[in-house]
Amino acid sequence: MSEPNTKEEMVKKLNETLEVADPEIFELITKEKHRQSKGLEMIASENFTSKAVLQALSSCLHNKYSEGLPGMRYYGGNEFIDQIEVLCQKRCLEAYGLNAEQWGVNVQPYSGSPANFAVYTGIVEPHGRIMGLDLPDGGHLTHGFFTATKKISATSIFFESMPYKSDPKTGLIDYDQLAITARLFKPKLIIAGISCYSRNLDYTKFRAIADDVGAYLMADMAHVSGLVAAGVAPSPFPFCDIVTTTTHKTLRGPRAGVIFFRRGPTNVPGSSYDFENRINQAVFPGLQGGPHNHAIAAIAIAMKHAKTEDFKSYQQQVVKNAQELCRGLQDLGYKIVTDGTDNHLILMDLRTVGLTGSKGEKILEEIGIACNKNTVPGDKSAFNPSGIRLGTPALTTRGLLEADIARVVQFINKGLQLALEISAISGPKLVDFKRVLLENPQINAKVLQLRSEIESFALDFPMPGYDI
Secondary structure, three states, rough: OOOOHHHHHHHHHOOHHHHOOOOOHHHHHHHHHHHHOOEEEOOOOOOOOOOHHHHHOHHHHHHOOOOEEEEEEOOOOOOHHHHHHHHHHHHHHHHOOOOOOOEEEOOOOOOOOHHHHHHHHHHHHHEEEEEOOOOHOOHHHHHHOOOOOOOOOHHOOOOOEEEEOOOOOOOOOOOOHHHHHHHHHHHEEEEEEEEOOOOOOHHHHHHHHHHOOEEEEEEEOOOOOOHHOOOOOOOOOOEEEEEHHHHHHOOOOOOEEEEEEEEOEEOOOOOOEEEEEEEEHHHHHHHHOOOOOOOOOOOHHHHHHHHOOOHHHHHHHHHHHHHEEEEEEHHHHHHHHHHOOOOEEEEEEHHHHOOOOHHHHHHHHHHHHHOOEEEEOOOOOOOOOOOEEOOHHHHHHHHOOOHHHHHHHOOOHHHHHHHHHHHHHHOOOOHHHHHHHHHHHHHHHHHHHHHHHHHHHHOOOOOOOOOO
């Protein structure tokens, strides 16, 4: 094909639809949309965002470079980009009822992990000490995770980290031991945040422990930020110095991160918080280049929606659905870590039924239920976990209510019972489990039958966004 030789031909070429310009990618995206529509998305960190958010993400804002902050850019042509970022900052504060004289916000982090790393870089500084919930106990990689033989996360490579733990019997955070460890370790920053912990955090206790050792307190509310905005989960803001979040989980916005920080006078006469410049400079130029303006606009859209009554009702239903999911599985004899849930997720301990997390994840994926294998308290290795994490935000977005979740419970149970049947044939190794799953004709027929039932069920519930 000849190259375009006029400006009209060039523009025409660039205005081709995806289906025409790249049929291969178009086909793969279409398949993924069908997978999402026909399956049950139960990964707790996933959600289905709105068409308005998707429109912003694919807008002309993608084209613009805008290194710096509003009014202080390193590039020209940012008149409207500045207005969008300022509006986004304003809406972020409004979503959580924050006073702009007492709180500032940076909306430029590309996601939650860079947001956390920027806080540590600006406030803790290299080789400073941090404490976060250990990964096997429900914490996140970016809270300083390391093993006995390797520093896994960059947050444990560039900063000195000490995990706090949960009680292995109850699965609940051991605040008393946290206080003791903090006195010994003397961290500069304590992180109150979770990735797989189904109970509300006690920010009052965290604040007391931080004050006792002279540490800053940061909340990572990435998983529960939507619940917090709707008032159905405790707010960390009255207790914390800094709060980070993603915007795509329960908040149901774009894939991005946000950092809130205290500003203005402290409780000490004559003293003011100095977080703002340190965090802003850590984000840029310390760790990132130009902000993603299309994502910032999408954050603004999500924060506007977070102020509506519809959003509040949605978050209330997310929790109701998670609690129904928990009750249903417990009634069938499954063990739920912490014996319940206050939020959007549950953690199933599959050791009691003789399965591993990897086998549980695999069988559910094969029948059309997406979840993730996850460590449970007492696990020795994050690479061989004993549980699966299940969440309700995405299903609730599609309109599932408690009665529908009761059917989902039955699908999960059928899948796990089938996994036990496969294990009886394959033995303990995952590779043999997968082989039997794929090659045994009797097993394969049962998988296809169950998958067909789930697809038929899932297709009754609409999906937001585009057709592809």
